[in-house]
Amino acid sequence: MTLLVIGSIAFDTIETPIAKRENILGGSAPYFTYAASFFGPVQMVGVVGEDWPEEYTEMFRKQGIDVSGLEIVPGGKTFRWSGKYRENMNDRDTLDTQLNVLGHFQPKLPEIFRRAQFVFLANGAPSTGLAALEQIQGADLVVADTMDLWINIARNDLDVLLKRIDGLVLNDSEAKMLTGELNTISAAKKILNLGPKFVVVKKGEHGSLFVSEYELYLIPAFPTENVVDPTGAGDSFAGGMMGYIASQGNLESETIKKALVYGTLVAGFCVEGFGLDRYKEINREEIDRRLVLFRKMASF
Amino acid sequence: MTLLVIGSIAFDTIETPIAKRENILGGSAPYFTYAASFFGPVQMVGVVGEDWPEEYTEMFRKQGIDVSGLEIVPGGKTFRWSGKYRENMNDRDTLDTQLNVLGHFQPKLPEIFRRAQFVFLANGAPSTGLAALEQIQGADLVVADTMDLWINIARNDLDVLLKRIDGLVLNDSEAKMLTGELNTISAAKKILNLGPKFVVVKKGEHGSLFVSEYELYLIPAFPTENVVDPTGAGDSFAGGMMGYIASQGNLESETIKKALVYGTLVAGFCVEGFGLDRYKEINREEIDRRLVLFRKMASF
Numbered sequence: 001m002t003l004l005v006i007g008s009i010a011f012d013t014i015e016t017p018i019a020k021r022e023n024i025l026g027g028s029a030p031y032f033t034y035a036a037s038f039f040g041p042v043q044m045v046g047v048v049g050e051d052w053p054e055e056y057t058e059m060f061r062k063q064g065i066d067v068s069g070l071e072i073v074p075g076g077k078t079f080r081w082s083g084k085y086r087e088n089m090n091d092r093d094t095l096d097t098q099l100n101v102l103g104h105f106q107p108k109l110p111e112i113f114r115r116a117q118f119v120f121l122a123n124g125a126p127s128t129g130l131a132a133l134e135q136i137q138g139a140d141l142v143v144a145d146t147m148d149l150w151i152n153i154a155r156n157d158l159d160v161l162l163k164r165i166d167g168l169v170l171n172d173s174e175a176k177m178l179t180g181e182l183n184t185i186s187a188a189k190k191i192l193n194l195g196p197k198f199v200v201v202k203k204g205e206h207g208s209l210f211v212s213e214y215e216l217y218l219i220p221a222f223p224t225e226n227v228v229d230p231t232g233a234g235d236s237f238a239g240g241m242m243g244y245i246a247s248q249g250n251l252e253s254e255t256i257k258k259a260l261v262y263g264t265l266v267a268g269f270c271v272e273g274f275g276l277d278r279y280k281e282i283n284r285e286e287i288d289r290r291l292v293l294f295r296k297m298a299s300f
Numbered sequence: 301m302t303l304l305v306i307g308s309i310a311f312d313t314i315e316t317p318i319a320k321r322e323n324i325l326g327g328s329a330p331y332f333t334y335a336a337s338f339f340g341p342v343q344m345v346g347v348v349g350e351d352w353p354e355e356y357t358e359m360f361r362k363q364g365i366d367v368s369g370l371e372i373v374p375g376g377k378t379f380r381w382s383g384k385y386r387e388n389m390n391d392r393d394t395l396d397t398q399l400n401v402l403g404h405f406q407p408k409l410p411e412i413f414r415r416a417q418f419v420f421l422a423n424g425a426p427s428t429g430l431a432a433l434e435q436i437q438g439a440d441l442v443v444a445d446t447m448d449l450w451i452n453i454a455r456n457d458l459d460v461l462l463k464r465i466d467g468l469v470l471n472d473s474e475a476k477m478l479t480g481e482l483n484t485i486s487a488a489k490k491i492l493n494l495g496p497k498f499v500v501v502k503k504g505e506h507g508s509l510f511v512s513e514y515e516l517y518l519i520p521a522f523p524t525e526n527v528v529d530p531t532g533a534g535d536s537f538a539g540g541m542m543g544y545i546a547s548q549g550n551l552e553s554e555t556i557k558k559a560l561v562y563g564t565l566v567a568g569f570c571v572e573g574f575g576l577d578r579y580k581e582i583n584r585e586e587i588d589r590r591l592v593l594f595r596k597m598a599s600f
Contacts, residue, residue, distance in 0.1 A: 088482045089482070089483070182387055183389070183525055183527070184505070185523045185524070185525045186525045189525075203506065205484070206503065206507070207506070207507070207520055209520075209523070217597055218521075218598045219520070219598070219600070220507055220509075220518040220519070221518075223485045223509070223518065224485070225483055225486045227483070253596075254600075257600040258600060261600050295600065296553075297516055298598075298600075299599045300519070300554075300558060300560075300595065300598075300599050
């Protein structure tokens with residue numbers, strides 16, 4: 001089934017204790033779409049500036065990603081983010097943020113995108129998500145990501161958005177911040193009172209969990225020693241998860257667990273290289289080989 | 301097969317954000333033995349003072365725990381520990397420690413205990429563990445727990461002990477401290493160079509992992525919202541794990557994973573009550589009912 005994502009597109013400058021890369025392709029939409037594309041076709045909506053290299057458009061097309069929702073602003077400059085990871089490769093400091101064309105992003109969905117059955121509102125201003133939803137008719141499943149920034153500065157818009165989505169994806173610290181709860185499970189359950197029918201909590205190296213009124217699923221992270229660049233792991237996790245759900249077209253218990261597992265596996269590949277580098281070396285078969293390995297490690 | 305544990309026995313005073321209990325039975329050996337006793341017989345070695353109530357000895361006996369290795373020091377006072385948990389129920393501050401008879405503990409193993417096939421050296425001074433091992437002939441499996449204190453103040457003894465054991469159980473922060481590694485998986489693997497053939501890393505609410513030269517297993521924690529008292533969770537985890545391994549008598553892949561799962565489940569029960577309270581309400585059947593539930597949540 002069709003999977004649509006609306007999200008940010010960025011040129012990232014990333015410094016880790018080992019290396020530094022400047023102006024590499026990043027942002028929630030590219031990570032999400034690339035991760036999801038291993039499981040089926042994806043439609044991407046986002047905005048970039050005149051500095052956007054045509055080769056990136058080609059790269060997405062070759063991966064089965066429909067980029068007809070990519071808006072290129074004449075004279076504009078693409079969103080830029082710069083960050084530096086600390087020794088533990090988990091904590092990072094943002095060094096610079098230049099919103100550029102993302103600051104005035106008004107998603108405009110091509111006609112065919114408006115009938116998407118599975119929709120993901122990748123991390124972005126809640127008002128952007130709401131503007132996108134206004135254009136979508138009768139999706140089977142709408143899932144959104146959010147982050148601390150929007151909980152802090154756009155809580156009212158976020159509360160409206162929460163009532164219009166089926167699922168919310170966020171970090172454990174953000175789930176606690178959103179609810180005031182100190183226990184992750186309690187926080188996830190409390191979010192169900194704010195609107196979503198299910199919540200997926202990303203715990204980084206500690207895995208993820210899915211909570212709905214009657215269900216609770218837990219998956220550990222894939223054990224990765226060689227973390228090269230953690231940027232985009234959360235968006236990749238969501239991409240793998242939503243890509244698999246869209247490919248199955250249901251939310252049955254086994255589908256959800258396997259979607260969490262696939263999200264975990266693609267995120268595990270993602271962090272093994274800078275930006276989208278590692279994705280260019282793998283395919284669905286390689287992901288499935290790791291699934292066999294992961295099942296041996298973590299299924300009982 | 302026979303499982304022997306040498307560890308501390310304490311009277312704990314515990315304060316949580318909700319309640320406070322004074323002088324309740326605690327220490328690594330009671331938590332470990334009680335948790336292990338759901339899977340088979342356990343032999344316990346430890347030291348207490350003249351203030352030891354006979355009813356505790358009875359309680360252990362009724363649970364199938366052989367307490368003939370319990371030394372009661374005439375005129376002595378049992379080890380006392382006092383701690384206060386913070387709001388998040390994970391971090392705690394030690395308010396008071398009175399070693400008392402534990403300060404001069406020289407484990408003396410009854411003759412029959414010396415032929416134990418499975419041995420666990422619960423958290424204690426590495427020299428105590430070494431003294432116990434001197435008395436044990438040809439055990440099939442020796443596993444030890446350790447903690448930051450011994451890494452800091454008894455590193456030489458600990459290094460000797462590490463070369464005489466088959467497996468080490470410790471927290472993730474302790475694994476990192478012991479090796480200087482920042483990644484949990486890398487830290488666990490590096491410990492294999494110090495002597496043990498396998499390492500089990502306890503990650504509290506984030507689960508646990510087992511690492512040997514060719515194996516890696518990961519199990520999430522059982523999702524518990526109602527944490528009443530986290531004291532003893534790590535010792536209970538080790539007890540459930542070792543109890544199940546001793547009941548199976550092998551270290552095959554499926555045994556190890558299920559041992560991690562059983563350790564997880566008994567630790568999950570443990571934290572639902574103060575001290576050993578919750579254990580008195582459950583049995584193996586109840587643990588197995590939760591296993592069915594846990595498999596539905598986390599096995600894929």
